[in-house]
Amino acid sequence: MPRKKALLIGINYTGSKHQLNGCINDAMNVREYLVRERGFSPDPREMVILTDKPQNRGSPFFPTGANMLAAFRWLVTGNNPGDSLWLSYSGHGSQVRDPDGDRDSGFDDTICPIDFEQHGQITSDTLHKVIVSPMNPRCRLTILFDCCHSGSAVELPYVFKPDADGRVNMMGNVKEGLSLAREAKGLLHGGFSIEKVHDVQTLIEHGTSLLHKFQHPDAPSDENGLADENFVEDWRSEGKDVWMFSGCADDQTSADTSMQGLATGAMSWAFINTMRANPRQSYVQVLQNTRALLQSKYAQIPQLSIGGKYDLDQPVYL
Known part of the structure; x- marks a missing residue:
């Protein structure tokens, strides 16, 4: 049987000036959804959860930069063809100056470990090299990033542009x-x-x-709505089976909100509720329906980026 592995990260930055409220809840909500409805095992050998709960401090499950990088490597190595991998991150996202000159905005996306002020942020280039490049090309990885500036946070080579007319x-x-x-x-x-x-x-x-x-409008998309992303590295040649739903575009922020009295990230809430409404939706349908849930209250526009030119009308596979 194909193996299912999951890595869930939620960081509230509790007690700091950067504190968020719903990110740990996001990780727990995703865990419940994956275990109850998608056949993932909660066994720690199959599912790893990193949060900044006080009891995790000093353990491998505290989301320092070093622990997060180690967890990324665990997720994407030692897998067999047909395995289904899941990665979700809820926390702060930011941007740093682009050293390569390949981003029109002049910035690279980043995510922020709990110790980012001491040891730095994790850049999109690093995330791709640690998560995507080592993957078995015959495994499928689904990524959900609920953070600001997340559109290109893993530097996947193609982005879905459903409205080619802009x-x-x-x-x-x-x-x-x-x-x-x-x-x-x-x-x-x-x-x-x-x-x-x-x-x-x-x-x-x-x-x-x-x-x-x-x-300078976005590059035109092909007949399937896929447009090339521009990176110095030739990520297109890797052909990795990676699908990433991100909470907003590179230049947008992602809302930390409350639903039914429970703090949560808007994107995490919308994605889970969209999938629960119809588990057999295609990737395009999930993106469109997630956008529809968010558009009445939030300016953020969820994105779908992909590791290759794949069939976007196939059902989401987790």
């Missing part, structure tokens, strides 16, 4: 422009302070990125 992307740009305008207005109130310098710098950088998108 209407959804343009609407996202308009919403982002209005959001930036509100932020700028807020910075003008209450006078100037040194604490606002970083906010102003970030605002200018995001405004520059947005202007670039208006002036």
Whole structure:
């Protein structure tokens, strides 16, 4: 029988100035969904969960950068053809300056381990090299990232652009422009302070990125809605069977919210509820229905990126 392996990460950054509320709940909700409805085993040899619960401190299950990298390697090595792998991350996502010059925005996506202030963030380039490159090409990996700036967080070579005419992307740009305008207005109130310098710098950088998108539309997609992503590395030649649902585009933030009184990430909630409504949906349908659940309340636009040019109408396989 094909093996099912899962790695679930949820980081609340409890007690820090970066604290979130719903990320550990996200990991637990995903665990319940995978075990009860998708046939995954909770056995720690098959499912590893990293959270910053106090009892995990000092153990391999505390989500430091070193522990996360070790867990990524566990997930994608030693597998046989036909195995189904799952990776979910709920926590902070950020961006750093792009050293390669291959990103139009000038930034690479990152994720933030619990100790990122001491030991740094994990970049999209590193995530690809640790997670995707070592994979057995005959295994399937499904990724769910519920964090800010997550569209290219694993640098998969193809992204699904369901609206090749740009209407959804343009609407996202308009919403982002209005959001930036509100932020700028807020910075003008209450006078100037040194604490606002970083906010102003970030605002200018995001405004520059947005202007670039208006002036330089996304690359056209093929007849299946797939568009090439541009990376220095030739990730297309790897041909890895990886499917990633991310909570927002590279230049967007992802909401930490509450559903039925329980703190949760908006994307994690929407994905699980979409899959529960119909477990036999295709990848395209899951993306579209997840977007529909989020669009009434949130500006974030979930993304689907893929390791190869595969049939997007096949049912989601977990």
